[in-house]
Amino acid sequence: MSVALTGVAFALLYRLELVGDLPLVALLILLGVASAASEAAVRRWRDSPSPRQLHALVAVQMVGTTVIIYAIGWGPTLALGYLFILARDLEDVGSRAWRPALLWTVLSMAGGQAAIATGIAFTYVATPYVHGLAILAALGVAFVIHVLGTKTAIQEATDSELRMSEASFRQLFADNPQPMWVYEAETLAFLEVNEAAIRHYGYAREEFLDRHITDIRPVEDVPRLLADVAGERDALQQGAWRHRLKDGRVIDVEVRSHQLSFDSHDAVLVAVQDVTHRNALESELRHQAFHDSLTDLANRALFADRVDHAIRRQERDTTTVAVVVLDLDGFKTVNDSLGHTVGDELLVAVAARLEGCLRPGDTAARLGGDEFAILLEDLEEPEAADRLAQRIIDVLAPPFSLSGKEIFVHASLGISLAEGERESADELLRNADAAMYRAKGEGKGCYRLFDPAMHSAAMARLELEGDMRRAIDEGEFVLHYQPTVSLSTGKVMALEALVRWQHPTRGLIPPAEFIHLAEENGLIVEIGRWVLREACRRARYWQLAHRGYRLTIAVNLSARQLGDPRLVDDVSRVLHETGLEPSALTLEITESVLIADTEVAISRLHALKSLGVRLAIDDFGTGYSSLSSLRQLPVDTLKIDKAFIDGVTTGVEAAGLVQAIVRLAGTLELRTIAEGVERRDQVDRLEELGCSEVQGYHFSRPLAPDDVEAFLKTRGLDRAEAPATARLPGDELNAARS
Known part of the structure; x- marks a missing residue:
């Protein structure tokens, strides 16, 4: 079409005599040949031409154009034609064409100018002006x-980078292990989704592309999403959301989104990270930071925070806030005798019972060990705290069935009422703690309400506990010994070791004032080890000083000591180190020690018995021993409690009970010792009832070690059946004395 139009134009211009001096037919033939040659070259070399082919293509085009424009006499004035040829080549071949085009344009124009100069070509522009015009035209066209060439090259490079970027993007998008998708910014419809998203969300690709991003959000989150999308968006956004999977599960995600153009759409690229597990872990860590790991009750930090908030709320109304502190009586015995696993099970069971006592809104906490606390808010009257405390005592009274055993525990409770905004959580807890210790000191298994006078008692208790720890290191504990006398001979049969505390400022402290505290804080085990070693050492010394006579030493064991797994080894080691014959040592336990777990206690007692030591039940008749359980115990002696001895001469019942115990002991081939004998008539009555040995102030108070020797000389010892065998070296008496 362009060739035909050019031919028509030539015909019109020919009539006007503006197309040179060649006949019109010749011009049309030249036009046709040049056009045909150009088209043939394009068809042959347009697709990925080699450098030589590219030059050939451009040469044919430029030479053909030169022949035409110089044949019609206008030569350099039509140099613009070269640019039309270049534009087509840049489109067909690319920027590679501009350098060959520049070369052949200059060569072609030079050839045309040479034809003008030699008179071969006609020109409408006079010489020499035509040559100057050719130079200027060549420069402009060049x-x-x-x-055009460099611009095309830059555009090609840009397009290539863009294609590479798009290819790289699509590859990274498709292979990314992180769920990703692209959605249309206006309609919110999915445009593309990668394999990771398909696997994670459970939708097929077609299902995704048939949905909108609102379809994977929980219904309640959609309004927030729409508001977020409708707002002004930054280029890069991130946020936390919830997504719904195909199976209905809702997950927590963190989303990063970026605006971009995608397949001619104004779109948003989204990268998703599933943080459900991380959030759950963080939530669990936050929970653990404020809850007891064993019972899942509130811990001390959370409890104190809630108490402080409750006190502040109390200021705005007329209700009462109370804190109850609870400590289990006998838990350490359970823990030591049955092991920590059962102890932990007991704490969990106690926590469950406590929570069952509470109202909605009350808080139960485990402060540590076997100590619990309860926060009571919005109490209409202070007496409500008393009722709850009693309810807790009643709830904990039934036995706990753990690991096939029935375990009895009781609790001592202290109550503190908030008096006003000046109090803090620490003060309320401290006050309730003081009240709890008062309850423990008054019989356990009860509760007490705090009063200010308890502060001084609590401070004294803390001071005494600190002094006790120091006393162990400083050697302030001493032993006094109370004799046991045979009713048949009147001679001394044994000495019972009784610990005393020689306080540097308070003087001699009796055991009633510190043993209970030592049992609670666990120091009784360390004190007991010292008592055992010192008593055995002294007994061996007196044995050596009174050769041929019989003398045994009795040492009391607490529940904590009997529960100590090292007890048997400790006794064996002390006997070996002191040289005391095992049969000369009697270990005394109370019936209450057996309550926590008879099976473990019996096992421990048999292990002690296997060493050859003697065993006695102290305060017999005040506990819960049955005949069946007594038959299982490898004991040698029953010590009749002082409560029965006090009425043995005045009450028929007391005398009958003592006689029953003596007969029971005889049946089981056990010795009996009456404790707390203070009068001569009691001695006579006990002798009538068949009791074999007695102990009490009527014969002697507990004696200091230096006074024991004088008493032994005055009262005398029973002669042994065979001389005692010394197990120490030759100067064993001096060694024992030291």
């Missing part, structure tokens, strides 16, 4: 060719 400049434009260079600009």
Whole structure:
């Protein structure tokens, strides 16, 4: 079509005599040949031409154009034609064409100018002006060719980078292990989704592309999403959301989104990270930071925070806030005798019972060990705290069935009422703690309400506990010994070791004032080890000083000591180190020690018995021993409690009970010792009832070690059946004395 139009134009211009001096037919033939040659070259070399082919293509085009424009006499004035040829080549071949085009344009124009100069070609522009015009035209065309060529090259590079970027993006998008998708910014419809998203969310690709991003959000989150999308968006956004999977599960996600153009759409690229597990872990860590790991009750930090908030709320109304502190009586015995696993099970069971006592809104906490606390808010009257405390005592009274055993525990409770905003959580807890210790000191298994006078008692208790720890290191504990006398001979049969505390400022402290505290804080085990070693050492010394006579030493064991797994080894080691014959040592336990777990206690007692030591039940008749359980115990002696001895001469019942115990002991081939004998008539009555040995102030108070020797000389010892065998070296008496 362009060739035909050019031919028509030539015909019109020919009539006007503006197309040179060649006949019109010749011009049309030249036009046709040049066009045909150009088209043939394009068809042959347009697709990925080699450098030589590219030059050939451009040469044919430029030479053909030169022949036409110089044949019609206008030569350099039509140099613009070269640019049309270049534009087509840049489109067909690319920027590679501009350099060959520049070369062949200059060569072609030079050839045309040579034809003018030699008279071969006609020109409407007079010489020499035509040559100057040719130079200027060549420079202008060369400049434009260079600009078009370099611009095309830059565009090609940009397009290539874009294609590579898009390819890289699609590859990264498709292979990314993180769920990703692209959605249309206006309609919120999914445009593309990667394999990770398909696997994670459970939808097929077609299902995704048939949905909108609102379809994977929980219904309640959609309004927030729409508001977020409708707002002004930054180029890069991130946030936390919830997504719904195909199976209905809701997950927590963190989303990063970026605006971009995608397949001619104004779109948003989204990268998703599933943080459900991380959030759950963080939530669990936050929970653990404020809850007891064993019972899942509130811990001390959370409890104190809630108490402080409750006190502040109390200021705005007329209700009462109370704190109850609870400590289990006998838990250490359970823990030591049955092991920590059962102890932990007991704490969990106690926590469950406590929570069952509470109202909605009350808080139960485990402060540590076997100590619990309860926060009571919005109490209409202070007496409500008393009722709850009693309810807790009643709830904990039934036995706990753990690991096939029935375990009895009781609790001592202290109550503190908030008096006003000046109090803090620490003060309320401290006050309730003081009240709890008062309850323990008054019989356990009860509760007490705090009063200010308890502060001084609590401070004294803390001071005494600190002094006790120091006393162990400083050697302030001493032993006094109370004799046991045979009713048949009147001679001394044994000495019972009784610990005393020689306080540097308070003087001699009796055991009633510190043993209970030592049992609670666990120091009784360390004190007991010292008592055992010192008593055995002294007994061996007196044995050596009174050869041929019989003398045994009795040492009391607490529940904590009997529960100590090292007890048997400790006794064996002390006997070996002191040289005391095992049969000369009697270990005394109370019936209450057996309550926590008879099976463990019996096992421990048998292990002690296997060493050859003697065993006695102290305060017999005040506990819960049955005949069946007594038959299982490898004991040698029953010590009749002082409560029965006090009425043995005045009450028929007391005398009958003592006689029953003596007969029971005889049946089981056990010795009996009456404790707390203070009068001569009691001695006579006990002798009538068949009791074999007695102990009490009527014969002697507990004696200091230096006074024991004088008493032994005065009262005398029973002669042994065979001389005692010394197990120490030759100067064993001096060694024992030291």
